[in-house]
Amino acid sequence: MLDQPAGGPSAAPIEPSGPERRPFEYRPVSAHASGVSTGRLVTRILLVIFLFSLLCGAGGFFVVLRQRALEAAAEKARLLLSTAHAVSDYTDERVFPLLDALPSDQFYDQIVPFHVVQAIFRKVQAENPAYSYREPALNPTNLNDRPTPFEVELTNRFRADPSLKDLHGIREEAGHDLFYRAEPIRVSSAECLVCHSHPDRAPKAMVARYGPVNGFGWSMGEIVGVQVLSIPVTEELRGTSELAVILAGGLVLVFLLTYITLMASLRVMLVRPLQALARAADVASRTSAPRADLQHSGVREINTLAAAIRRLRISLQKALALANARSPDPQ
Numbered sequence: 001m002l003d004q005p006a007g008g009p010s011a012a013p014i015e016p017s018g019p020e021r022r023p024f025e026y027r028p029v030s031a032h033a034s035g036v037s038t039g040r041l042v043t044r045i046l047l048v049i050f051l052f053s054l055l056c057g058a059g060g061f062f063v064v065l066r067q068r069a070l071e072a073a074a075e076k077a078r079l080l081l082s083t084a085h086a087v088s089d090y091t092d093e094r095v096f097p098l099l100d101a102l103p104s105d106q107f108y109d110q111i112v113p114f115h116v117v118q119a120i121f122r123k124v125q126a127e128n129p130a131y132s133y134r135e136p137a138l139n140p141t142n143l144n145d146r147p148t149p150f151e152v153e154l155t156n157r158f159r160a161d162p163s164l165k166d167l168h169g170i171r172e173e174a175g176h177d178l179f180y181r182a183e184p185i186r187v188s189s190a191e192c193l194v195c196h197s198h199p200d201r202a203p204k205a206m207v208a209r210y211g212p213v214n215g216f217g218w219s220m221g222e223i224v225g226v227q228v229l230s231i232p233v234t235e236e237l238r239g240t241s242e243l244a245v246i247l248a249g250g251l252v253l254v255f256l257l258t259y260i261t262l263m264a265s266l267r268v269m270l271v272r273p274l275q276a277l278a279r280a281a282d283v284a285s286r287t288s289a290p291r292a293d294l295q296h297s298g299v300r301e302i303n304t305l306a307a308a309i310r311r312l313r314i315s316l317q318k319a320l321a322l323a324n325a326r327s328p329d330p331q
Contacts, residue, residue: 032270039263039271046262050255057251062244069236070179074168077181077229084133085122088113096191107205114145130176130232135185137225141196141206141215151226159223170233173249177237178230187218187226196224273302280310285329 015194051207102108109115114135121133136156147155150171158164168181187193195202195218199212218224 030244037271039267042263042266043259046255046259050251050259052253053255054248058244058248061247062240065240065243066237069240070170070234073231073236074181077168077179077231080131080133080231081181081183081227081229084117084121084229087117091116092189092191097234097330104203105205107203107209130178132178132228132230134228135184135230137215138223139215139217141210143214145225147225151228154226154228155184155223158182158226162223171230173230176232177234179233180228180230182226182228184223187220187224187225190220193218194221204326218292252306269303276304277302277309280306 001140052231091111095111096113098111102111110232118133118135125131125133128322134145134151135146136151136155138147140146154167157167162184164184166181166183168179171178171180186194193201195206195213197217199207199216202216
């Protein structure tokens with residue numbers, strides 16, 4: 001027995017001078033789960049893949065379809081304008097020279113190329129109201145050919161850059177999308193100046209009908225107006241959007257089916273066995289029981305991991321038993 005300290009029986013006892021040896025034993029360790037679960041990690045990865053696929057798939061599909069619709073509209077507009085040029089050239093070459101053979105006291109619009117082309121397209125427009133063709137000029141002979149602000153803008157762009165051959169694009173009018181193609185009207189022949197240079201040179205019947213003010217003062221090479229052809233593309237663009245939405249819906253459906261199937265398979269084959277293995281390994285690390293329930297799974301890697309933990313536990317039990325056997329009993 002150790003002597004009582006000098007301070008009397010009420011004083012605190014003195015601890016033993018040497019460390020007391022105790023046999024090795026399991027001590028519970030508080031473990032808290034951290035990090036992201038396997039299910040959430042897989043969900044995040046699949047969501048990123050899906051959003052990327054949806055953006056590239058549906059977005060790219062929409063861009064390609066829209067571009068093809070615009071290319072088809074551009075080709076249609078080109079063909080119609082080529083027809084207008086053919087009619088205008090024929091009138092200018094075959095009909096306008098007959099002006100000298102006509103009575104001088106009458107003016108016939110049918111010999112003017114601009115009038116003939118627009119008259120033909122008015123027939124087309126009667127059956128297809130969404131189509132339109134105009135040849136407005138900044139200083140027209142017929143006031144019905146005065147340009148709209150949009151047509152003035154197009155004309156000024158051609159005048160600012162004479163190298164431009166055509167302009168095209170999409171514009172909205174009365175709630176409809178129209179594809180337009182515009183080409184400059186350039187004074188390129190002397191026949192044009194017969195009627196548009198000076199009132200004294202123009203046919204008297206024309207001056208009598210339209211007056212000596214409008215449609216004169218043109219010069220060779222000058223851009224005086226534009227040919228503008230507009231065709232509807234509302235339905236084509238709407239069909240493009242609808243097809244893109246259908247594709248996006250199909251991608252969403254495929255993603256949902258893939259997600260449900262994959263997550264169900266992962267939960268049965270991987271997530272649940274891993275969770276059970278983690279719980280069993282945690283219990284095995286907290287107890288000194290000779291056996292611990294480490295469940296098996298159909299996945300080879302998890303079975304291998306369970307076997308490794310089982311062997312590690314057996315080795316640890318043997319090491320602890322050997323250490324306890326070598327430890328002296330406490331005094």
